[in-house]
Amino acid sequence: MSSTEWNRRSFLKVAAAASAAVAIPEAALSQPPSESRLPPTSKSIRLKVNGTAHQLTVDTRTTLLDALREQLGMPGTKKGCDHGQCGACTVHVNGRRINSCLTFAVMHEGDEITTIEGLAEGGTLHPVQAAFVEHDAFQCGYCTPGQIMSAAALLREPIGPKDDDIREAMSGNICRCGAYPNILAAVKAVRNQRS
Amino acid sequence: MQPFSFSQARNQDDALVQLRQSGAVAIAGGTTLVDLMKLDVQSPAHLVDINSLPLSRIESLPDGGVRIGAMVRNSDLGHDETVMKRYPVLSQALLAGASAQLRNMATTGGNLMQRTRCYYFRDPAYAACNKRTPGSGCAALEGFNRIHAVLGGSEQCVATHPSDMAVALVALDAVVHVVGPQGERRIPIEEFHKLPGTTPHIETALQNGELITHVTLPKSSFAQRSAYVKLRDRASYEFALASAAVAVDLSGSTIREVRVALGGVATKPWRSHEAEQALTGAPANADTFRAAAEAALKSAKALRYNGFKIELAKMALVRALNQAIQA
Numbered sequence A: 001m002s003s004t005e006w007n008r009r010s011f012l013k014v015a016a017a018a019s020a021a022v023a024i025p026e027a028a029l030s031q032p033p034s035e036s037r038l039p040p041t042s043k044s045i046r047l048k049v050n051g052t053a054h055q056l057t058v059d060t061r062t063t064l065l066d067a068l069r070e071q072l073g074m075p076g077t078k079k080g081c082d083h084g085q086c087g088a089c090t091v092h093v094n095g096r097r098i099n100s101c102l103t104f105a106v107m108h109e110g111d112e113i114t115t116i117e118g119l120a121e122g123g124t125l126h127p128v129q130a131a132f133v134e135h136d137a138f139q140c141g142y143c144t145p146g147q148i149m150s151a152a153a154l155l156r157e158p159i160g161p162k163d164d165d166i167r168e169a170m171s172g173n174i175c176r177c178g179a180y181p182n183i184l185a186a187v188k189a190v191r192n193q194r195s
Numbered sequence B: 001m002q003p004f005s006f007s008q009a010r011n012q013d014d015a016l017v018q019l020r021q022s023g024a025v026a027i028a029g030g031t032t033l034v035d036l037m038k039l040d041v042q043s044p045a046h047l048v049d050i051n052s053l054p055l056s057r058i059e060s061l062p063d064g065g066v067r068i069g070a071m072v073r074n075s076d077l078g079h080d081e082t083v084m085k086r087y088p089v090l091s092q093a094l095l096a097g098a099s100a101q102l103r104n105m106a107t108t109g110g111n112l113m114q115r116t117r118c119y120y121f122r123d124p125a126y127a128a129c130n131k132r133t134p135g136s137g138c139a140a141l142e143g144f145n146r147i148h149a150v151l152g153g154s155e156q157c158v159a160t161h162p163s164d165m166a167v168a169l170v171a172l173d174a175v176v177h178v179v180g181p182q183g184e185r186r187i188p189i190e191e192f193h194k195l196p197g198t199t200p201h202i203e204t205a206l207q208n209g210e211l212i213t214h215v216t217l218p219k220s221s222f223a224q225r226s227a228y229v230k231l232r233d234r235a236s237y238e239f240a241l242a243s244a245a246v247a248v249d250l251s252g253s254t255i256r257e258v259r260v261a262l263g264g265v266a267t268k269p270w271r272s273h274e275a276e277q278a279l280t281g282a283p284a285n286a287d288t289f290r291a292a293a294e295a296a297l298k299s300a301k302a303l304r305y306n307g308f309k310i311e312l313a314k315m316a317l318v319r320a321l322n323q324a325i326q327a
Helices: A008-018 A026-030 A064-071 A127-134 A144-154 A163-169 A180-194 B012-018 B033-038 B074-078 B081-086 B088-095 B100-105 B108-112 B165-171 B273-279 B286-296 B308-326
Strands: A042-049 A052-059 A090-093 A096-099 A112-114 B005-008 B024-027 B046-049 B058-060 B066-069 B175-180 B183-188 B211-217 B226-231 B242-251 B254-263
Touching: A052 A064, A064 A090, A090 A144, A096 A144, A096 B100, A127 A144, A127 A180, A144 A163, A144 A180, A144 B100, A163 A180, B012 B046, B012 B175, B012 B211, B024 B033, B058 B081, B066 B081, B074 B088, B074 B100, B074 B108, B081 B088, B088 B165, B088 B226, B088 B242, B108 B165, B108 B211, B165 B226, B165 B242, B165 B254, B226 B308, B242 B308, B254 B273, B254 B286, B254 B308, B273 B286, B286 B308
Parallel strands: A042 A112, B005 B046, B024 B046
Antiparallel strands: A042 A052, A090 A096, A090 A112, B058 B066, B066 B211, B175 B183, B175 B211, B226 B242, B242 B254
16 A cells, blocks of 8 residues: 555554554453553453454543544544534444443443444445435534434334424434434434334 | 543442542443533542442332432433323423433433533633632623523522423422431432522532432322423523423312422522412412412522523423423
């Protein structure tokens, strides 16, 4: 690869590989690195993301969002407001959607974390992803991973059948381009397929 | 954000021991605490993660009440069938709060410990905040105070309490159960949150080293016929400018017993005994409801930018009463 072929994503991948985070096989995880040399404000933790366990050392201040993006090289989850006001950072923890910017990575050992990178199965888009493509449910795309993760979780939640129920359930994801009509159409289409 | 050390509580006793360390603070859902740590408004030296404590159950009690564990998530409580049927005001208040993502994180205990959304409290660039730094003054009194309190304020603080859930709990005579080094205590919800007075930095009755374990809702004649109305700057995912929680026991068309609580307009989840007095024994009609609303806001004091809240709160209360009697 010549230097001109470097793009942002491949740079992030290399940067992540160079950091302390590594994906390791289950067997090797039985002995996490000794904590004795770490300061009390750092911790060695094991995070399970999209079915793969990762051992990493984090400053305790690291949010789940920053651990995913900066240490595990998964930039699909977006940082918008970083204060729980926009929903761009939405991921699933144990099957439920949360704002990954408002929780510390050290609080999620033993949890099943799913990000936008892990939503498609075996190369097949998740129905919500396919519906977003079909209904052109985005413009700039920055809020889209969060919108899709929210919509995928919404399918399992006890919400009503009306358009307004979808609007209310999706209100935690802000789209500054204003792609809401098409987002609504995409979510509706997936719900109709399933009912 | 300031550096901190971190540990997990294995059980309740372990949590109490760990919370005795100097500078230790419990973290549950984190939706308030992590936010305020990022803003350097709160800087705990040590966090005790209480998410693995077995306090996530909603149980019906033999006396007809309900017991809600402190770690029950707002989404689970809001969608709970017993709560929806027997305490609808609580379900409505919870589901009107925040977003689905935040409700999946936020807990019952954490919601009671929510901090105000006062702009000046949340921004350390403003030196004057008696809640953040006792004795430093109040930037909101003469500042932009559109979201601030018209009830329960003092010369030291006019910050509103942001919770929807707690307003509903006030209308349900809830009791907060806590445990600490001295053992267990029961705190009626009305006494749990404190008026600012001359000590706005003391917000709740919870003492250092104490932990909320659960909240109980007693059986009552009024809980089932109840409603929550929340008025805000946008239709969803926003804090209340004014809200009302009401619970009504009707005998024919006469109000036998009633609870009235207001949110978004006061320095704590605000029970209005004045409105209750105006309603009790009166016919359930528009005149009675308007009289109750006038009584509830009689002592309201407007600041420069928040006068509109007085009429808004009255309308929220009238609408909530109408919804409750039709329930």
